[in-house]
Amino acid sequence: MDVSTLINPLNDAQRLAVSAPSQAMLVLAGAGSGKTRVLVHRIAWHIQINHIAPHNILAVTFTNKAAHEMRQRVEELLQMSARSMWIGTFHGLAHRLLRQHCKEARLPETFQVMDSDDQLRIIKRLLKNLQIDDTKWPPKMVQGFINGQKEEGIRARHMPGHGDFFYQQLLLVYKAYEELCDRSGLVDFAELLLRAHELLRDNPELLSFYKQRFQQVHVDEFQDTNTIQYAWLRLLTEGNNNLFVVGDDDQSIYGWRGAKIENIYQFRDHYPDHLMIRLEQNYRSTGTILKAANALIAHNDSRLGKELWTHAGEGQAIALYAAFNEQDEAYFVVEKIRQWVREGGSRRDIAILYRSNAQSRQFEERLMTTATPYRVYGGLRFFERMEIKNALAYLRLSANPLDDASFERVVNTPTRGIGTKTLDDMRILARDRSLSLWQAAEWMLHEALLPARAATALNNFLSLIKNIGIQNAQHEALYESVQHVIEASGLIELYKKEKQDKGETRVENLEELVNAARLFDFDTDNPDNLSDIDLFLTHAALEAGEMQGDADDDCVQLMTLHAAKGLEFKQVFMVGVEEGLFPSQQALDDPGRLQEERRLCYVGITRAMQQLTISYAESRRLYGKDSYPRPSRFLKEIPTELLEEIRLRAQVSRPASIAPTTQSYSQSRFRIGQMVRHEKFGEGVVLQSEGDGEQERVQINFRQAGIKWLMLAFAKLETL
DNA sequence: GACGGAATCGTTTTT
DNA sequence: CGATTCCGTC
Numbered sequence: 001m002d003v004s005t006l007i008n009p010l011n012d013a014q015r016l017a018v019s020a021p022s023q024a025m026l027v028l029a030g031a032g033s034g035k036t037r038v039l040v041h042r043i044a045w046h047i048q049i050n051h052i053a054p055h056n057i058l059a060v061t062f063t064n065k066a067a068h069e070m071r072q073r074v075e076e077l078l079q080m081s082a083r084s085m086w087i088g089t090f091h092g093l094a095h096r097l098l099r100q101h102c103k104e105a106r107l108p109e110t111f112q113v114m115d116s117d118d119q120l121r122i123i124k125r126l127l128k129n130l131q132i133d134d135t136k137w138p139p140k141m142v143q144g145f146i147n148g149q150k151e152e153g154i155r156a157r158h159m160p161g162h163g164d165f166f167y168q169q170l171l172l173v174y175k176a177y178e179e180l181c182d183r184s185g186l187v188d189f190a191e192l193l194l195r196a197h198e199l200l201r202d203n204p205e206l207l208s209f210y211k212q213r214f215q216q217v218h219v220d221e222f223q224d225t226n227t228i229q230y231a232w233l234r235l236l237t238e239g240n241n242n243l244f245v246v247g248d249d250d251q252s253i254y255g256w257r258g259a260k261i262e263n264i265y266q267f268r269d270h271y272p273d274h275l276m277i278r279l280e281q282n283y284r285s286t287g288t289i290l291k292a293a294n295a296l297i298a299h300n301d302s303r304l305g306k307e308l309w310t311h312a313g314e315g316q317a318i319a320l321y322a323a324f325n326e327q328d329e330a331y332f333v334v335e336k337i338r339q340w341v342r343e344g345g346s347r348r349d350i351a352i353l354y355r356s357n358a359q360s361r362q363f364e365e366r367l368m369t370t371a372t373p374y375r376v377y378g379g380l381r382f383f384e385r386m387e388i389k390n391a392l393a394y395l396r397l398s399a400n401p402l403d404d405a406s407f408e409r410v411v412n413t414p415t416r417g418i419g420t421k422t423l424d425d426m427r428i429l430a431r432d433r434s435l436s437l438w439q440a441a442e443w444m445l446h447e448a449l450l451p452a453r454a455a456t457a458l459n460n461f462l463s464l465i466k467n468i469g470i471q472n473a474q475h476e477a478l479y480e481s482v483q484h485v486i487e488a489s490g491l492i493e494l495y496k497k498e499k500q501d502k503g504e505t506r507v508e509n510l511e512e513l514v515n516a517a518r519l520f521d522f523d524t525d526n527p528d529n530l531s532d533i534d535l536f537l538t539h540a541a542l543e544a545g546e547m548q549g550d551a552d553d554d555c556v557q558l559m560t561l562h563a564a565k566g567l568e569f570k571q572v573f574m575v576g577v578e579e580g581l582f583p584s585q586q587a588l589d590d591p592g593r594l595q596e597e598r599r600l601c602y603v604g605i606t607r608a609m610q611q612l613t614i615s616y617a618e619s620r621r622l623y624g625k626d627s628y629p630r631p632s633r634f635l636k637e638i639p640t641e642l643l644e645e646i647r648l649r650a651q652v653s654r655p656a657s658i659a660p661t662t663q664s665y666s667q668s669r670f671r672i673g674q675m676v677r678h679e680k681f682g683e684g685v686v687l688q689s690e691g692d693g694e695q696e697r698v699q700i701n702f703r704q705a706g707i708k709w710l711m712l713a714f715a716k717l718e719t720l
Numbered sequence: 721g722a723c724g725g726a727a728t729c730g731t732t733t734t735t
Numbered sequence: 736c737g738a739t740t741c742c743g744t745c
Binding site for chain 1: 721729730731732733734735
């Protein structure tokens, strides 16, 4: 293979990025600008041209999907296996490091990864143990606190011991949580990253080994890295000028879960000699769509700056539909979809994108009644299902009896006569002697501290778990163990009893789990010498599995704007574009969050290849109440000439595009439908308003006094 | 421990 | 409004 294969398919900016000499690089890759291609070709370039062994290359992504795709494309391009190349997610790679160096990381060999659900359960139990009021310290909040600290690299022991009571209690739980995890050999997602960072930081010879090994380090979606992930990358690349990051500050939409957009801004300071390359040519959308996206995102500040352009034509205008209400909105969207399909379009090329999951319902109902196949993304994934987690907990407990989370989960699922009393005694014993629940159980049996019935039940449970371990040690195939587990545990029995539909699918899922274990590809890199069972459990924890559903079917795609990132569709419907929904209510008074919402809107717009249709409802039933939202401010930020307002039926026409009826955009705190109280006239509902500032008048329908116009400047109105 | 009624509470999600 | 969770009863 020669250079041309690597270089020819690229544009000038992409070539520059791919062929640049080794140095710190920031590729600012706009939506649809071919960022994965650059990453893949850059890696291929290193291997092919610079003769760097795949073994010496590291590539980090956020999702397993991205990691798999990248490996596959590199192999395809190079026509060779790149198995020895480290490509994976931050979490996957961290896990790999920890497995290989569990001693240095001060982890037991049998350590298990737990997901956020397990983590939450542990926290709930700790709160109970410590007798902390879970209304003042809600478990979810405590979980957020702990993860937040870990993401910043802060352990409980690093935190100041003084502070108010609220803080003191949080700290107490954090400490107890760390102790419990250490004792149980459990590692949460944030811990994977933190510990991997500490591992390298505190073991200089290890660090230098890996720094030498990873001659080139590549990062995808760099704008989504959090503090500890970036710190880890810096450790690995410090002084080597070999960090190649690809990202787009305009597509940073995960600030709320710890992503630091600042990382991409600080890159220039941390790597002063870096080379920055902008990929601005877009291969996805029409000129109109790109103009809209550019104009919208220009309203954000402190951007690195970027303007998308295309050789493609202008294409169709962006359609804008003002629906009466959410039902009408769904009706309109589905009619447009049916029209597209009637004209020969594919359903799979269509996406309905919304801000929040709850919005999918209207569309689903409409799609259902019109018998239009659709698929909703999001929701529970295979390994997150309760029945699956229960079955896996048996396996985990057999692999690591210290795993208290799994113990709690299955000790009485299905019920086997181990009651609250027995469990409480066990927990107290475990806490007082710093034992795992398993050890406490054995102790209680050994010392005959239990009534006969409970003792028998507990003994049976322990035997069940031990049996799984023994059979596995005897090289029983994994799927046989799984089969054994779901039968011997009584899980199948339990779900068969569960009423009709639900129980049936659960049993099916359990059978599917056996099947998954049978088909599991144990060959996929296992340099760490893990047992089948550990490999499978790791897979389950780190890759929760594809969202259910058959991607192959010709279905309309429904998903949140977040879930749409990285995807593209010929037809995109961005719905519910209203103040309070998008941007969301809680972002309205926070400039930072508002900008993130704007970036989310930018992501939404840039998903569309051929046509973008935006809709909003003038009235929406939300939480059982009618609301009368104003159209989103983002609409005003799209140049009017790019928009074409659609009217389905004859009705009072309003000025073209989003041109405001006054009330739509007034800064007034009085919205249509708003309940107000007036000193003299009593309670009423705002009907309409006109004028601005001092001139603003509102029309109100008072319960007693009837309909009146009032000057806002003079009338003393109180919102209710 | 199962069931049902009441209370509660409403972004976004990957690992 | 509707899903989820919690609590009390049998």
